[in-house]
Amino acid sequence: MTARKPEQPSSIAPATRVEAHDWAQITDELNAQGCAVLKALLTPDECCDIAALYPEDAHFRSRIVMGRHGFGRGEYKYFSYPLPDLIAQLRPALYAHLHGVANRWNEAMGIDIRYPAAHAAFLKRCHQAGQSRPTPLLLQYEAGDYNCLHQDLYGEHVFPIQVAILLSEPGRDFTGGEFVLTEQRPRMQSRAEVVPLAQGDAVAFAVHHRPVQGTRGTYRVNLRHGVSRIRSGQRHTLGVIFHDAK
Numbered sequence: 437m438t439a440r441k442p443e444q445p446s447s448i449a450p451a452t453r454v455e456a457h458d459w460a461q462i463t464d465e466l467n468a469q470g471c472a473v474l475k476a477l478l479t480p481d482e483c484c485d486i487a488a489l490y491p492e493d494a495h496f497r498s499r500i501v502m503g504r505h506g507f508g509r510g511e512y513k514y515f516s517y518p519l520p521d522l523i524a525q526l527r528p529a530l531y532a533h534l535h536g537v538a539n540r541w542n543e544a545m546g547i548d549i550r551y552p553a554a555h556a557a558f559l560k561r562c563h564q565a566g567q568s569r570p571t572p573l574l575l576q577y578e579a580g581d582y583n584c585l586h587q588d589l590y591g592e593h594v595f596p597i598q599v600a601i602l603l604s605e606p607g608r609d610f611t612g613g614e615f616v617l618t619e620q621r622p623r624m625q626s627r628a629e630v631v632p633l634a635q636g637d638a639v640a641f642a643v644h645h646r647p648v649q650g651t652r653g654t655y656r657v658n659l660r661h662g663v664s665r666i667r668s669g670q671r672h673t674l675g676v677i678f679h680d681a682k
């Protein structure tokens with residue numbers, strides 16, 4: 437007789453794990469700070485499995501060497517459709533919890549675009565406008581690499597929140613390489629935020645702008661994200677962007 441193995445977190449469907457997070461708190465954090473962390477969204481095994489896809493070109497539509505474009509140093513690859521199962525499940529599950537925040541941000545900023553409840557419906561809108569190439573990406577950094585501050589805009593249609601998942605363990609797999617957000621406020625100096633992440637943690641953050649409640653009403657701030665220099669080792673990230681690309 438074989439002993440039954442206790443249920444491993446990795447046997448729980450990713451969409452179920454998304455549900456288990458405290459979305460009221462994540463929503464509050466996003467509204468207050470423009471970013472929120474989802475602890476242990478992926479298990480260490482899942483992180484290793486996804487990072488191990490990097491050399492397997494059959495999963496990807498293109499490879500970008502950041503130094504060639506002035507994006508920093510390091511490289512990344514965009515997945516092709518169909519996405520690996522785990523990513524294909526996570527993307528709509530995360531979107532379903534984020535579209536409400538996105539709609540309230542647009543309302544507060546006086547933007548009349550609204551996002552449908554289902555990711556498939558939003559993707560249809562992107563695809564009909566010619567944005568049909570998948571945007572989930574896998575990034576790989578070595579010692580000395582970094583990712584310059586940027587915004588992931590790929591056409592007219594933009595979902596205003598994206599998610600990045602750290603696949604490597606800080607201190608063990610790499611040092612340095614902090615996830616950084618900057619927020620540019622109108623007629624004021626910029627604010628920086630460093631987001632501490634452990635392996636498997638996800639950060640949800642504003643893609644390009646968000647509303648901030650000031651004393652004299654709501655104003656719009658402009659955000660960028662990047663990664664500080666990797667001091668040693670190797671760092672992998674999974675990027676989940678909800679709009680597709682031209």
Ligand SMILES: O=C(O)CCC(=O)C(=O)O
Pocket residue numbers: 575583588599600615661662663672673674675676
């Ligand atoms: O490597 C990171 O943490 C940032 C990745 C990134 O720029 C993205 O997911 O859009």
Ligand SMILES: [Fe+2]
Pocket residue numbers: 586587588661675
């Ligand atoms: Fe990015």
